[in-house]
Amino acid sequence: MPVNLRGVTAVLLPGTGSDDDYVFRAFSGALHELGASLVTPPPQPHRLVDGYRAALDQAARSAPIAVGGVSIGAAVAVEWALARPSRAVAVMAALPAWTGAPQSAPAALTARHSAEALRRDGLGATTAAMRASSPQWLADELTRSWAGQWPSLPEAMEQAAAYVAPSRAALERLAVPMGVAAATDDPVHPLEVALEWVSAAPLAALRTVTLDDMGADPAVLGAACVAALQAAATHQGP
The missing domain is CATH 3.40.50.1820 (Alpha/Beta hydrolase fold, catalytic domain)
Structure with a gap:
């Protein structure tokens, strides 16, 4: 049923x-x-x-x-x-x-890379790089949601990348x-x-x-x- x-x-x-x-x-x-x-x-x-x-x-x-x-x-x-x-x-x-385990899963690698870039380059530069390599709709979605979770966003991405x-x-x-x-x-x-x-x-x-x-x-x-x-x-x- x-x-x-x-x-x-x-x-x-x-x-x-x-x-x-x-x-x-x-x-x-x-x-x-x-x-x-x-x-x-x-x-x-x-x-x-x-x-x-x-x-x-x-x-x-x-x-x-x-x-x-x-x-x-x-x-x-x-x-x-x-x-x-x-x-x-x-x-x-x-x-x-x-x-x-996440191991080398693409989503885990992406999250780790983004967390590193956010910590190194900051929200503005990392968002700009993300927008340059993403479909327009996804770039718009993430620009909004990333800003809403800053400055703890790198921590969230690291937690996700380590999640089993x-x-x-x-x-x-x-x-x-x-x-x-x-x-x-x-x-x-x-x-x-x-x-x-x-x-x-x-x-x-x-x-x-x-x-x-x-x-x-x-x-x-x-x-x-x-x-x-x-x-x-x-x-x-x-």
Whole structure:
């Protein structure tokens, strides 16, 4: 049966350097259509991962919740759902970045490089360099969110780059449906990682978008995640 999210609180966590504004725009349309109540905790860059865990714990105090996020937000959400199987009803994982230890994952390398540049060159110069090498829409998003998390942004990026995501063995124990969304042309969040997550979890499905799709409308990412979730729940994966 499809996942019934009517009246359920869905907590969606931002990716590294991103913010709650983006996650809300990405997921609000699809989740509100299902009658869910969306919570998008703002990142606390000085305690990025612990802040996300605390927000999930707080939201689940009165009733089970749906959880998810983008990149590291997705990984923390899955970790939380694995640790509290009675408190999670579904997972929505957008753009998973790596499985297990980060090692040389592109997203971890990018976060480490950005943290080093921010500490060395400052926010203005690092933002300018980022804008020169990023699609316009992404540059605009990160310019806003980076400024909002300064001066603790390098610390957040370093925390993210060191985070150990759920392993394949852990994903095999996930007891709730998981919808995964990936961009087919995103070198920082490889499609192969999303495929690994979906192949490992017992109830999981994948839907894909492109970076241009996301640039034109961030809501396509959330819609893809929700569509994948419903496919996972009805055994229509991968």
